[in-house]
Amino acid sequence: MNATIKDVAGGKPLAAILRNATVRFADFTAIDRISLDIEEGAFYSILGPSGCGKSTMLRLISDLIPLADGEVTVFGKSTEAARLAREFAFVFQEATLLPWRTAIENVCLPLEIGRNRGIDIPVSDWSPTELLELVGLKGREKALPHELSGGMRQRVAIARALVCKPKLLLMDEPFGALDEMTRDHMNLELLRIWQETGVTILFVTHSIPEAIFLGQKVLMLKANPGRVKEIVDIDFAYPRETSLRDTLEFTRYSAHLRQLLETC
Numbered sequence: 001m002n003a004t005i006k007d008v009a010g011g012k013p014l015a016a017i018l019r020n021a022t023v024r025f026a027d028f029t030a031i032d033r034i035s036l037d038i039e040e041g042a043f044y045s046i047l048g049p050s051g052c053g054k055s056t057m058l059r060l061i062s063d064l065i066p067l068a069d070g071e072v073t074v075f076g077k078s079t080e081a082a083r084l085a086r087e088f089a090f091v092f093q094e095a096t097l098l099p100w101r102t103a104i105e106n107v108c109l110p111l112e113i114g115r116n117r118g119i120d121i122p123v124s125d126w127s128p129t130e131l132l133e134l135v136g137l138k139g140r141e142k143a144l145p146h147e148l149s150g151g152m153r154q155r156v157a158i159a160r161a162l163v164c165k166p167k168l169l170l171m172d173e174p175f176g177a178l179d180e181m182t183r184d185h186m187n188l189e190l191l192r193i194w195q196e197t198g199v200t201i202l203f204v205t206h207s208i209p210e211a212i213f214l215g216q217k218v219l220m221l222k223a224n225p226g227r228v229k230e231i232v233d234i235d236f237a238y239p240r241e242t243s244l245r246d247t248l249e250f251t252r253y254s255a256h257l258r259q260l261l262e263t264c
């Protein structure tokens, strides 16, 4: 697939394109012929039963696992070329910070690695200090990971993910280990960061309310093998307030997605 396929979907540039993308582990098909256009700047939540291939899809896009069949491009490039160009960054459930480095030193790590390897990597328009401010950690630059709460550590991980100016953020249950209040707060913060940076986000979650609250679209996958069951447009304007979760419309989306999940 060549770079010209980038400009499709009603003239909108695309961040990622999957065409009949298939992933196999030995003779087990984890993802089966998934086709998808992810518009640049979009926020997709990804839901589905355990084992349906949510993480596999993110790992495929991020070049961590190979494609068995089909095609995947990221900003018009192969996944390998996109990885080398630092087009995307990954945020995992665990913040995976280096415990002996301060918050700011953890944020700077990808830049240092690039420099040490002599790689010319993109650098965010925000300085590492500004990125920590963006994620709400102004004044905590010198804190060590053990001095920060779980939510704060995850904020550092998000700042670190943004330091190489990725155009795509792949987030695999990033708030799954947080308590409900912190998670709600992080949801608001993430939407703010998304709007301020314009980054495209693919966000895997097990939480239906979280998926609805965050996403412009919810991608529901089904299992055995992993396929797209439905893409649900979430027609709420941004910025979104926490009180949105109490509305009738929110409950309707919730009921629809729950029903889809039960029949996956």
Ligand SMILES: Nc1ncnc2c1ncn2[C@@H]1O[C@H](COP(=O)(O)OP(=O)(O)OP(=O)(O)O)[C@@H](O)[C@H]1O
Residues within 6 Å of the ligand: 025, 028, 030, 048, 049, 050, 051, 052, 053, 054, 055, 056, 057
């Ligand atoms: N490295 C691997 N080797 C073999 N099978 C794998 C490997 N990675 C994933 N799988 C299998 O592929 C399927 C999809 O796994 P994946 O982790 O993508 O699911 P998921 O939807 O993210 O699940 P969960 O919601 O439980 O995190 C599962 O059946 C899993 O056992």
